[in-house]
Amino acid sequence: MFGFSCSKNDKKDSGGCGVGLTKKQQAIADREVELTLLAKSIVREQGWSNLTMDKLTAASAYSKGTIYNHFSSKEDAILALCIHSLKRESALFARAAAFEGSTRERIIAMHVSFSVYARMEPVLSTCPIMAKSPWVLEKASPERVNELNKLEEQIIDEADLLVTNAVQAGDLKFSPGISSDAIVFANWSLAFGSNALAQNASNSRCINRIHDPYSLLNNANMLLDGLNWKPLSSEWDYRKTWRRVEQELFHEELEYLESVGR
Known part of the structure; x- marks a missing residue:
């Protein structure tokens, strides 16, 4: 469940369960899903640097030649895993985009969705750094x-639509030199950076997530207030919104995280 085992959703998100495939093509697609999930297990347990073709072969029931039929290199396997991860994130983002609330509440819901994913997959959520590394792109x-x-552009387009809706609703106005792309990038980088630091630098005195579970929300509010995105945090209780998003959209994921102590 939630990407921690080889479920139907895992297969779908990784490219398996294709429609209109021959039996042979489906078998190949299913095997690639299986290998991607094995790579996922290695990375979760040992980190990105320990994902190698030899370890992937040892963990599977297939020969190294078969592994290379699916992944041209270790870097190609890393990118396949990043694609899988991004599809899982996209599924959570889709829930957030459909949240019933103001345009700013839907942006907050996007931040909640990424926070939930980062907690579920603290290693895989760092995929953007791995996927854009020159040493990965050159060999994939x-x-x-x-x-x-x-896939990345599709997600950006969805976020851009939320910004466009905010402008059309009168909740947001573009400032000189600040475009929709700039606003999407600012939210993306804030969400990624805030969650990465909350996961990996929690001993820093400026990160007090245990005593302030809304520290990620505080960061988002500072950005959105700076953009004058209505209603401002002085006009609306976004902590209540954050809790409502958690309860209405991500109740099962949060129950799982509580059960494993994350």
């Missing part, structure tokens, strides 16, 4: 790079 297959770029 062009097809895999193109797939990742297209």
Whole structure:
């Protein structure tokens, strides 16, 4: 469940369970899902640097030649795993985009969704850094790079639509030199950076997530207030919104995280 085992959702998100495939093509697709999830287990347990073709072969029931039929290199396997991770994130983002509330509440819901994913997958949520590393892009297959770029653009388009809706609703006005792309990037970088630091630098005195569970929300509010995105945090209780998003959209995920102590 939630990407921690080989479920139907895992297969779908990783490219398996294709429609209109021959039996042979489906078998190949299913095997690639299986290998991607094995890579996922290695990375979760040992970190990115320990994902190698030899370890992937040892963990699987297949020969090294079969592994190379699916992944042209270790870097190609890393990119396949990043694509899998991004699809899982996208599924959570889709829930957030459909949240019933103001345009700013839906942006807050996007921040909640990424926070939930980062807690579920603290290692895989760092995929953007790995996927954009020159040493990965240079050795990964062009097809895999193109797939990742297209998926990333789809997610950006969805976030851009939220910004456009805010402008149309009168909740947000573009300032000189600040475009929709700039606003999307600012929210993306804030969400990624805040969650990465909350997961990996929690001993810093400026990160007090245990005593202030809304520290990530505080960061988002500072950004959105700076953009004058209505209603401002002085006009609306976004802590209540954050809790409502958790309860209405991510109740099962949060129950799982509580059960494993994350």
